[in-house]
Amino acid sequence: MNGTLLKLTLRDIRSALSFRTFLIWIAMAGMAVFFFFTSAGRTELVNENKVEFMTLFLPQIIFGAWAVLSVYFDLVSSDREHNVLDCILCSGITKKQIFTAKTLTTAVVSLILSFIYLLPITAVIVLLSELSNAMLLVRYLLPLWGYIMVFAAMGVIISVLARSSKAALIWSLAVGLILMPRFFMIIVEGLGSAFHWSHGVIDGVSMIAPGVLMNALSDFENTTNLLNGIIGFSSGVLILFTISYLVFCRQDEYNYGE
Numbered sequence: 001m002n003g004t005l006l007k008l009t010l011r012d013i014r015s016a017l018s019f020r021t022f023l024i025w026i027a028m029a030g031m032a033v034f035f036f037f038t039s040a041g042r043t044e045l046v047n048e049n050k051v052e053f054m055t056l057f058l059p060q061i062i063f064g065a066w067a068v069l070s071v072y073f074d075l076v077s078s079d080r081e082h083n084v085l086d087c088i089l090c091s092g093i094t095k096k097q098i099f100t101a102k103t104l105t106t107a108v109v110s111l112i113l114s115f116i117y118l119l120p121i122t123a124v125i126v127l128l129s130e131l132s133n134a135m136l137l138v139r140y141l142l143p144l145w146g147y148i149m150v151f152a153a154m155g156v157i158i159s160v161l162a163r164s165s166k167a168a169l170i171w172s173l174a175v176g177l178i179l180m181p182r183f184f185m186i187i188v189e190g191l192g193s194a195f196h197w198s199h200g201v202i203d204g205v206s207m208i209a210p211g212v213l214m215n216a217l218s219d220f221e222n223t224t225n226l227l228n229g230i231i232g233f234s235s236g237v238l239i240l241f242t243i244s245y246l247v248f249c250r251q252d253e254y255n256y257g258e
């Protein structure tokens with residue numbers, strides 16, 4: 001069983017880490033360096049030896065949702081459309097094993113994507129300042145991994161529910177737009193004004209947006225924000241993966257691609 005799970009996971013990792021994935025995430029890393037130089041980030045680093053959260057993650061705030069969903073939106077649907085899922089099931093492998101492999105894949109690939117994004121900008125910061133700033137890679141790795149994992153879980157559930165890659169792509173584009181932090185905050189504040197929500201409720205609902213969640217996870221000095229971020233991240237990922245698993249196990253598969 002362990003050997004089968006390992007083979008499935010390695011296969012899914014190779015599929016997720018495609019040329020398209022590397023191209024998109026290298027471009028994201030390049031944009032992080034570009035925005036750092038063209039914003040106040042470089043000036044603050046040189047003059048005050050300080051690095052602000054937004055100067056590192058502006059590309060993620062703008063494009064991160066689509067960048068992450070582009071990796072995972074067809075993780076399940078692609079296997080369906082090419083009858084690969086049918087073949088795997090016919091070989092005696094269970095849906096539980098298949099989904100476990102998909103879950104492990106999202107965790108491993110999301111960690112790799114975090115390194116791809118953070119490594120170039122960290123190297124630039126170290127070259128412009130001092131070696132101790134290399135700890136930025138460690139400090140922001142968990143928040144970025146959490147951010148990516150939430151969107152990865154969304155990608156998986158979209159891939160399961162949409163059933164086809166084309167439909168999953170359309171859903172992913174829509175979800176990525178809605179969950180852009182600035183746009184999402186406008187929606188939440190509008191709902192809060194209409195239903196007379198308190199500031200606490202508005203802040204809590206805003207944590208649904210992974211960009212807001214990542215900001216909270218990066219604030220190590222604010223224990224409340226950090227704890228809320230960890231709870232929000234863990235709950236979101238667990239709920240999304242649980243829904244995906246329950247739906248996936250109840251779906252018919254055989255000959256779906258015909």
